[in-house]
Amino acid sequence: MHWVAWDLVTRSKKNGGLGIGKLKLVNEALLAKWAWRYRSEITSMWRKVVTACHGKSRKWFDFPCNATSTGVWKNIMRSESKTGIDVNWSWSRAIFSQEEMAELAEASVVLAGLATSDTKDSWKWTLEDSGIFSTSSFKKAASNQAPVDPIYRIWTGGWIPAKCKIFMWRVLIDRIPTRNALARRNVTVDSENCAFCGVLTESVDHLFSGCETVCAVWVWLSDWAKINPLFAFSFKDVMLMHKGASEDKRARLIIRGLIMVTCWCVWKARNNKIFSNGRGSVEEIIGEVKSLDFFVAKVQVQV
C-alpha cells in the first residue's frame, strides 16, 4: 500500500516533504545547464559546432535551433522553453546615440528591472547571488513549492532519532496505519476501536491527544520534566504543546523533541499490544521513554 504521494515525498523538508530528489527535475536542471553554458562559453569548440549545425540566432534572447535537425540540442532547447525562467543582463557601457536610445526605450517595454554598469556584457543567473547558474537553484525554482504550515518544521534537533522524525512527519500528514486509516482504505480490521482504551475510534487525533492512556502519559511527562501541564485536543495541538511549556526558547525545543519521542513510544506500545500481546499501559509507555538513555541524559542536562 502506498501511503504518501510521490509529489509530497519529493517536496523539500521546509515545505512539508522528505526532501528526496526528483529525477525529472534533476534532468531538466542538467539540460538547462547546457543552455547556460551556451550563453557563457562564447569561445568553446562545442558551442561553435552547435552554432554551425543550427545556425545563428538573430535575436539576443533566442538560441539557434534548427527544427529539422535531430539530436540532443533540440531536446535541450525544448526543455529551456518549458522552464519559463526569465533572462536578464547587465550592460557594458552607457548608451550614447539616438538610435540606441530608441532601441532601449523599445526594450524597456519588455524588460523590467534593467540596470546599466561599466563591466563587460555577460549573462547573469538571477537566482544565485553569484550570478552563476546552479542546478540546485534551478530545481528550487522549477519545483514551484508553496510554503506550508511552520508546524511541519520537525527536522531540527540532531539528537532526535531520524526514525522518530520521519514517523512524526507521517503522523502530521495522517499517513500512519491507524485502524481508522486502514478501514478508510478498505482494509479489513477486527475493530476500528483504539488499541489502548478499546472505546473510541482509533484515529491520529484520538491516539495522541484524546485517549485516556495518552492523556495520562502527557500528565506524567510534564511532571517528570518539571514543565507547565501539557494539553492537547488534536494532534496539531500536540505539535504546539511545547510552546506553552516553558519560557526558555532552548528548553521549548528540547520539550518538543521529548514530545516527538514520546509519540513514537506511544505508537510502539500500541503496535506491541496489537501484534505482540504487550500491555499497552501508561507504565509501559513511560518505561519506554525512560529507557532511551541518550534521551534522558540530554533532557536532565538541559531542562
Ligand SMILES: [Zn+2]
Ligand atoms: Zn483510546
